[in-house]
Amino acid sequence: MSPPSIPAALQQFIEDELLRAPLLVDQVVEGTIDRLRQSLPTLAPQPRAATADLLHAIGSHREHLSDYYVRSLKRQLAERPDPMAAFGASALPAALSLVDEDSVSIDVEISHAIEMVRSTAEYELRELQTFTAALVGDMDLARDHNPFGPATHARALWAASQALPLSREHHLIFMRNASPALAQALRRAYAASSSRLESAGVTPAAYRTMILPSGARRSRRPEVSLGAGLDLVRSAVAPMSELGFDLGEPDFGGLALEPAAAAPAAPPAAERRAIETLTGLFDAMLADRRLAADIALMLSRLQSAATRLVLRDPGALDDESHPMWRFIDALAFTGEVLPPAGNGERAQTLRFAQGLVEHLAAEPVPAAPLFEWAGERLLHQGQHRFARRCTAAAGQIAELQRLETRLCSSAAPPSTLGGALDIAQLDTVPADLMPADGPSAEPRDALAWLQARRPGEWLNAFLQGRxxxxxxxxxxxxxxxxxxxxxxxxxxxxxxxxxxxxxxxERLLSTLRPRSLVRSAAKRVMRRTIKLG
Structure with a gap:
């Protein structure tokens, strides 16, 4: 059911929720039936007949719907990926799934169900996340520990639709009409789960906050949109001493503050201002909950080198494209596209990155070219990882080349790829879900975007329900x-x-690029300054 390594408190929560799952499914089925019946008078003859067939099948297979739903929940809990798994040719799956238009129509419906649950039960979901985080001891709520999130239930709902002995079109109609009922049922279920945990004495975790000098906590208002970046921070953020705080003498950690012989001496006030600005930016970056813990440790190790660079090159605080910030962004992005913590591939890659960080931290006089060099080394390391992945998938690529030739030369696509490609035989998708046949039906902007993609690029994609x-x-x-x-x-x-x-x-596929950590940090610093002012 669940991996044995999870905490006992969370395991108990999972078992309790699974016992209540059949009742949840009954509520969803009732809501779906009501919605389908209400829609009958407004439908055209053909959709009305399909809806009537669907209503009859739901009534005849109600128990099977619940069984399929609960079994899907249990399977998803048992099949959570093992972070200790290693990459390599032997680890690649023997069967390669082909994602075609029919598969995408399923992903679209699942994604719509997920978003409906998130928007309907937003408050209840966030509240339950604080309790499930407490069950595993994550009192800062660094990540979501709720095993029954919207995605899990949306996939279970699609699995339940397979209990109906109807066509794929009927299954999609079921999903569309069951999603609102699922959202309402989960809203009540999440609230009830939080109440039960609170009654059991569980103290909810708190979202991680930054304690300001005044003792006030950081506001969780949406980020303000700033047209410029670091230049606004430098020009608008006043030293804390001007805001009424007694900072005492600045502690530069033993750093040599004497400027280079060729550079004019900087006033102490300017040095203090640079240190305060840089410290505020690093504090804000390290408080970013999207930053992995191992990457945050390396980032904090870089702060001393960044301070020495800024004292000699104050312009780095005005330019978010400075090599120092670009290296930091590349480091964070590397952490995002690696396997989870505990994986051998991640450990090996981060050992290499740690060596670069230590080299930068040990440099007594760091400069922009040194960070540029480190960024290039990190880029080359990523290219080596990509080459290894391609080598491991060489057999799949060769088979796909042959399949592509057959697909483009024949109107009837083959059902398998040399016995290794498992392509599900899917029924017809409703015409209103898919574009019409022919190249001209493809969205021009989507096709242009696809044609601009290159090997090695990273994508953020919703595939097979996740x-x-x-x-x-x-x-x-x-x-x-x-x-x-x-x-x-x-x-x-x-x-x-x-x-x-x-x-x-459908906005379920986009390019994944490094995000600017310092730009986000600058917005947080500005928001904090505005609040204090």
Missing amino acids: WVKAQILWPGELGELWLLADAESPETWAVRRRAMTTLHA
Whole structure:
């Protein structure tokens, strides 16, 4: 059911929720039936007949719906990825799934169900997250520990639809009408779960906050949008001493503050201002909950080198494209596209990155070219990882090349790829869900976006019911098939061109690029300054 390594308190919570799952399914089924019946008078003859068939099947297979739903929940809990799994040719799956237009239509419906649950039960979901975090001892709520999140239930709902002996079109109609009922049922279920945990004496965790000098906590208002970046912070953030705080003498950690012989002496006030600004930026970056713990440790190790650089090169505080900030962004991005903590691939890569960080930290006079060099080394290391992944998938790429040729030369696609490619035989998708046949039906912007993609690029994709970070291993010589690799596991997907463009048009596929940590930190510093002012 669940991995034995999870805490006993969370295990008990999982077992209790599974016992209550059949009641949840009954509520969802009742809500779905009501919605389908109310829609009958407004439907055209053909959709009305399909809805009537669906209502009859639900009534005849109600117990099976509950059984499929609960079994899916248990399977998802048991199949959570093992972070200790290693990459390599032997670890690659024997069967390669082909993601085509029919598969994408399923992902679209699952994603809509997830978003409906999140928007309907937003408050209840956040409250339950604080309790489940407390069950595992994460009192800062560094990550979501709720095993029954919206995605888990949305996938279970799709699994339940398979209990109905109808076509794929009927299954999609069921999903569309069951999603609102699921959202309402989960809203009540999440609230009830929080109440039970609170009655049991569980103290909810608190979202991680930054304690300000005044003792006030950091506001959780949406980030303000700033047109400029670090220059606004430097020009607008007043030294804390001007805000009425007694900072005493600044502690520069034994750093040599004497400027270079060729540079004019900087006033002490300017040095203090630079130190305070840089410290505020690093504090804000380290408080970012999206930053992995191992990356945050390396980032904190860089702060002393960054301070020495800023004291000699104050312009770094005005330019978010400075090599120092670009290296920090690349370091954080590397952590995002590696397997989870505990994986051998992650440990090996971060050992290399740690060596770069230690080299920078030990440099008595760090300069921009040194950070530029470190960024290039990190980039080359990523290219080596990509080359190894391609080598491990060489057999899959060769088979896909042959399949692509057959797909483009025949109107009838083969059902298997040399016995290794498992392509599900899917029924017809409703016409209103998929674009019409023919190249002209593809969204021009989505097709242009796809044509601009290159091997090695990272994508944020919703594939087979979940969000993944995927790297393009092979784009297809004819542009019909794309081989993508999961960042967190050895899993790969062969995705058809029309599936890629449809996902992009539905905003379920986008380019994943390094985000600017310092830009986000600058916004937090500005917001804090405005609040204190």
